[in-house]
Amino acid sequence: MPGKEHKPCVVLGVTGGIAAYKACELLRILQKRGIDVYVVMTQNACRFVTPLTFETLSGHPVAVDTFDRPQTWEVEHIALAKRADLFLIAPATANIIGKMACGIADDMLSTTVMATRAPVMIAPAMNTGMWENEATQHNLRTLASRGVQIVLPASGHLACGDSGAGKLEDVAVIAERALEALGRTRDMEGLRVLVTAGPSREALDPVRYVTNRSSGKMGYAIARAAAQRGAQVTLLTGPVALEAPQGVQVVPFTTTQELLERAQELAAKQDVLIQAAAPADYRAQKVAPQKIKKNSGEPLVLTLVENPDVAAALGRSKRPDQVFVGFAAETNDVLAHAQGKLERKNLDMIVANDVTLPGAGFDVDTNVVTLITRDEAVSLPLMRKDEVADRILDQVLMLVHDR
């Protein structure tokens, strides 16, 4: 039975200050970590960044003024308030802080945040004088006493020319706090994770090789997400044109045989192995020592022999405390073939990938997969590979905790 996917939702309130543009980057970071972001803007925020920018980035309509669409605003602000798993206002001006403290609800943002039962977090940004003003500090104490989480502003040179406290905290830090509040951060700390990515290349002669269309994007997204969630990650990568994710140890391979050897050296030390690589199943029986020449129009006959099955070989020495995940790139009978590979390769989960679907599989930034474990199959909709990566890791963590 396909399971239902629930993506955590952040409602991001943007108020009118020069730091409003930084909310775009904040939104992107949250999205990359698998969060669905809906934006509510104040009228003044729209003077700094257009709603269209947030609409395009978030993929959702942006709510601005309660009176824009008189028939729907009441429904809209309640719906948003209910949808939020976290209500985050960044940047939060002295004005919205004051309104929240006093219970004033006179526009879309202030009414929505008042209606929500979700945890509320604010990241203030304002001129130093406004920040230090007793009214602001009093309002902040009031909000803190009601459980509102406050990401304190940094000190520095402000856009208004002053220097001091009031600068919006780094958006990466705000995102980390938001993820913490959602319980989605550093949850892989202490785990050693080996990820394979990219294609293998099997030489035919000194200038030619057999390969496939894997770009490495899927595997790199998994390695990056696992590292961001605190895991100690080794990335075994075939030849790809991608930048290594930060904080990840990269070990290159070229052929399937090399992948097998490197993986066998590393596997015993891992808690989790995720095999997103596309190793070639065949290699030339004999690699020509010199460039193969054309032969007066005669067909060229190449004999290919089977490569080792890396996942199956590793699966044979899997310990009960380890979690092994494979991928299945299929073009027909996807779930049945994937299920077969789950069994044959002694995997705990297989990510079934119908590579015929638009936006799925090789060399695109999105994927459409079904996560198959021994207990269930969860079909995910089309999503970015970084989001798929987080869904896979969520499932992996459940398997790790079941050990």
Ligand code: PMT
């Ligand atoms: O790299 P991208 O462009 O982002 O594309 C992503 C992807 C399509 C490559 C990825 O999502 C994917 O499906 N990877 C698995 C590709 C593959 O080789 O599938 P397979 O069904 O042939 O293999 C099944 C499993 O066995 C895989 O985990 C594979 O890594 C492994 N395998 C395959 C062959 C082999 N000789 N040894 C193996 O270990």
